[in-house]
Amino acid sequence: MSGRQLELYIDGASTGGSTGLRQEIRSPATGELVATVPVPGEKEIRQATEAARRAQRQWARAGAHERATLNHRIGDAVAARSDELARLQTLEQGKPLAESRADITEAAELFHLHAEDLMRLGGESLPVRDAAKRMITFRRPVGTWAVITPWNFPVLMAAEFVAPGLVTGNSIVLKPPAHTCAAVLGLVEAFEQAGLPRGLVNIVPGDGEVGELLVADPLVDAIGFIGSSATGAKIGAAAGLRRRVMECSGNGPLVVCADADVERAARAAVYGAYFCAGQVCCATERVLVHASRHDELVEACLAEADKVVLGDPFDPATTLGPLNNEAVAAKMDRHLADARGKGAVVLCGGGRRGGMPTALYYELSVVDQVTPEMAMAREESFGPVVPVLSAGSDDELIELANADDLGLQAAVFTTDLRRAFRYAEELEVGQVIVNDSTDYWDIAMPFGGAGGKSTGWGRIGGKWTLMDMTDVRTAVIDLS
Numbered sequence: 001m002s003g004r005q006l007e008l009y010i011d012g013a014s015t016g017g018s019t020g021l022r023q024e025i026r027s028p029a030t031g032e033l034v035a036t037v038p039v040p041g042e043k044e045i046r047q048a049t050e051a052a053r054r055a056q057r058q059w060a061r062a063g064a065h066e067r068a069t070l071n072h073r074i075g076d077a078v079a080a081r082s083d084e085l086a087r088l089q090t091l092e093q094g095k096p097l098a099e100s101r102a103d104i105t106e107a108a109e110l111f112h113l114h115a116e117d118l119m120r121l122g123g124e125s126l127p128v129r130d131a132a133k134r135m136i137t138f139r140r141p142v143g144t145w146a147v148i149t150p151w152n153f154p155v156l157m158a159a160e161f162v163a164p165g166l167v168t169g170n171s172i173v174l175k176p177p178a179h180t181c182a183a184v185l186g187l188v189e190a191f192e193q194a195g196l197p198r199g200l201v202n203i204v205p206g207d208g209e210v211g212e213l214l215v216a217d218p219l220v221d222a223i224g225f226i227g228s229s230a231t232g233a234k235i236g237a238a239a240g241l242r243r244r245v246m247e248c249s250g251n252g253p254l255v256v257c258a259d260a261d262v263e264r265a266a267r268a269a270v271y272g273a274y275f276c277a278g279q280v281c282c283a284t285e286r287v288l289v290h291a292s293r294h295d296e297l298v299e300a301c302l303a304e305a306d307k308v309v310l311g312d313p314f315d316p317a318t319t320l321g322p323l324n325n326e327a328v329a330a331k332m333d334r335h336l337a338d339a340r341g342k343g344a345v346v347l348c349g350g351g352r353r354g355g356m357p358t359a360l361y362y363e364l365s366v367v368d369q370v371t372p373e374m375a376m377a378r379e380e381s382f383g384p385v386v387p388v389l390s391a392g393s394d395d396e397l398i399e400l401a402n403a404d405d406l407g408l409q410a411a412v413f414t415t416d417l418r419r420a421f422r423y424a425e426e427l428e429v430g431q432v433i434v435n436d437s438t439d440y441w442d443i444a445m446p447f448g449g450a451g452g453k454s455t456g457w458g459r460i461g462g463k464w465t466l467m468d469m470t471d472v473r474t475a476v477i478d479l480s
Contacts, residue, residue: 004035011051012198023178028094048202049219055199056171068115075111077190089183094322107159132480139470141169143221151180161224164465181205229454246456250408252285260413266300268437274320278384282409322360332383335376407453411438
């Protein structure tokens with residue numbers, strides 16, 4: 001794959017870009033050149049949206065069974081290419097190969113899941129004052145979606161919108177990041193094998209400028225976004241009144257109560273820091289522990305951290321691969337320097353590992369005596385770090401957990417069912433996971449942020465995404 005020339009995918013065909021520019025895809029694991037991809041301009045964006053709009057009008061007339069059958073065929077085709085796609089994703093993204101294989105498997109499963117979800121997406125017959133009328137509801141596709149996805153789960157997060165979008169009769173113009181688009185473009189063969197009608201899915205990799213062109217295009221009916229809250233806010237300002245599904249940044253927390261199974265909590269906390277190198281919107285980020293269990297938890301976290309293997313993501317023994325890019329590594333540097341300067345204690349890790357093929361290999365770090373004003377407590381670190389804060393009661397733990405603008409997903413460790421329900425109801429997040437990692441996810445789970453927080457709105461997963469990607473249509477029929 002070294003140095004391969006990739007192309008855009010518009011209206012069922014591979015094509016170059018009118019800008020004449022190409023962006024490199026380099027492996028964070030080795031530094032080698034994986035491929036280059038054209039930088040699309042306004043011409044390519046308009047070609048993609050026009051193709052998507054034409055295709056969507058025809059696709060909306062297809063029956064539910066036809067659309068579900070296509071999704072099943074795509075799911076089978078993706079699964080058949082899972083090893084090839086996983087290797088390509090690990091090369092360009094940096095995560096361990098076992099994680100990439102799981103990503104591709106789940107991506108294939110999403111196409112099957114949403115095909116089945118569609119079969120259960122019914123409407124209603126509603127009571128009407130006029131006995132001569134009948135009122136029914138059903139669902140119709142929104143139209144053409146601009147979908148902007150991040151680099152941490154390139155294939156899976158593309159599938160999170162493409163699978164429900166196709167099955168509900170929508171079309172997609174997908175913009176993955178240019179530096180992690182090779183595996184996403186690898187889906188084209190699966191689409192073509194499955195018989196995807198031309199124009200229904202168009203892929204135009206690029207960075208922020210390309211995203212701005214896509215969001216501004218008047219042929220786009222709705223926007224799907226997964227990424228940072230800062231970028232999400234810019235999209236929201238540009239999108240106007242168009243439909244949006246937005247899944248943005250998170251900042252934990254993982255709460256360890258006085259009655260918790262501490263060893264289990266420590267395993268989850270460290271896992272949430274090394275899975276995908278902590279580059280997950282629901283990674284550990286903050287560990288909030290009851291003061292009575294603090295010392296025990298820190299000791300257990302250090303024992304778990306000692307088991308983490310940082311290295312070549314293609315080595316089966318590796319559990320922590322390199323960070324994806326220099327911006328994330330620099331943020332880790334900044335957060336750790338800020339924590340040290342304000343009195344935190346770095347108990348293990350604390351920096352980049354030397355002697356590696358690139359400068360992106362970062363040691364898993366356990367940081368104690370973190371306080372709320374430190375950067376790693378206030379911001380999403382997005383790296384392999386376990387910041388430990390403590391409080392003296394459930395009330396204080398809940399207050400500390402909620403004193404954050406990012407309310408995406410939290411975990412709580414307790415053996416008391418009443419306490420579990422209290423946290424589930426009072427933590428200001430979209431999902432509360434009891435006695436498992438903040439990174440817990442299931443393809444059928446409605447995933448998204450809480451109201452009043454800067455984490456977006458809408459839900460990704462299961463029937464909820466189908467509902468967000470369709471409009472409720474009401475028909476009133478006069479029988480008189």
